Amino acid sequence: MADPTLEEVAAELYALPLDAFTRERNARAKSVAAAALGDGIRSLRKPSLAAWVVDLLAREARTDLEQALELGAALREAQEELDAQTLSELTKQRRALVAGLARRAASLADERGVAVSPAALTDVDKTLNAAMRDAAAAAAVLTGRLVRPLDIAGFDGADLDGAVAGDLPETAPEPPRDDLAQRRARKAAERAAREAAQNAGAADRELRAAEAALERARDHADRLRERIDGLRAELSRIEEDAERADAAVIEADRTRDAAARRAAQARRQADVAAAAAEEAG
Structure with a gap:
């Protein structure tokens, strides 16, 4: 069986979990027959977290x-x-679309147990934005063999030097802007703008509803806290009354015991007096 191409091997390796990349890369380099291919595989760099996510x-x-x-x-x-x-x-709209794709990529990584740091998510966002703005960057992203994140500034294209494992795909030149293509693109862009405006309006309505619900929830929570404070104050008063009542019970119990002792003594004295009177008679 013929050896695979470097690009095919790279695509397989870059699909692996990051912590398995180096081990599997070295194993693949040893397993191929062609020395040049083995050297090429061995030279593949481990992708950054942001590149792996893209x-x-x-x-x-x-x-x-x-x-x-x-x-x-x-x-x-x-x-x-x-x-x-x-x-x-x-x-x-492009920014919102890029942000949505970046969140989707982070979610896919999270499903595989990989947490995407805020810094890495920023690099993912920059890479996708570069792909939206530059045809060569878009082709590089679609290879699935990114080694590092991409960025684009001003009107220059993205720097792709060393950004992709293996060869970069060839990109066709941008098509000439004939009238028909321009009209189609303009209609598509205008439609996208209308949809974006509609989405923005819906989002604003949703925000207003959420803010109203938040205000209602805050009012309800405030009323409950006021009620709790009132109940706590009432409970404190009742506890003080209960302590006074307990003290009164103790005092009444002592008074009763003293009275019982006096009554017993009085009965004994009465019995003695009655017996003396009987003897005297």
Whole structure:
């Protein structure tokens, strides 16, 4: 059987849990017949946590990721024809979409027992944003072989040097902006902007409802706390009354014992007096 390509081996290794990568990489390097391939496998770097999370997203939620990257391509085609307001709305939508994908990636990692730190989640967000804005970065993300996170600043493309294990996939040049493509992209972008505005309106309504529910809950909690304070005060008064009553019981018991002793003594004296009177008669 022919040896696999370096890219095929890398895709398999980058799908493993991070703590198993080095051990399995070294084992695979020893198992292949071709020395050059073995050297190539041995040189594969362990991915960073953020890169591993993005690779996981590329495998487990590929359809959602591809759809998001297609929207990114449409926005790149249409941006020269769009007005500032529409571009602003689409930028917000892109950010929301990227944030949603980053949360999805973190959730997939959590299902596998891997906690994604805030710093790593920020790198995941930057990587997905770069993929939305740059075709070469998008192709790199879809390989599932990222070694490190990506970033993009200004109008420059993402730096992909050493970012992917194995060869980078070839990317087709951006298509020419003919009128039909521009119209289609503009319609798609305008539709996306309308949907984003609708989503924002729904989110605002949900926020207002949540704030009203929070205010009601706070009022209810305040009333209950006031009632608890009143009951505690009443309980304190009752406990003081009970202590006084207990003291009165003790005092009454002592008084009764003294009276019983006096009564017994008086009966004895009466018996003695009666006996003396009988003898005298």
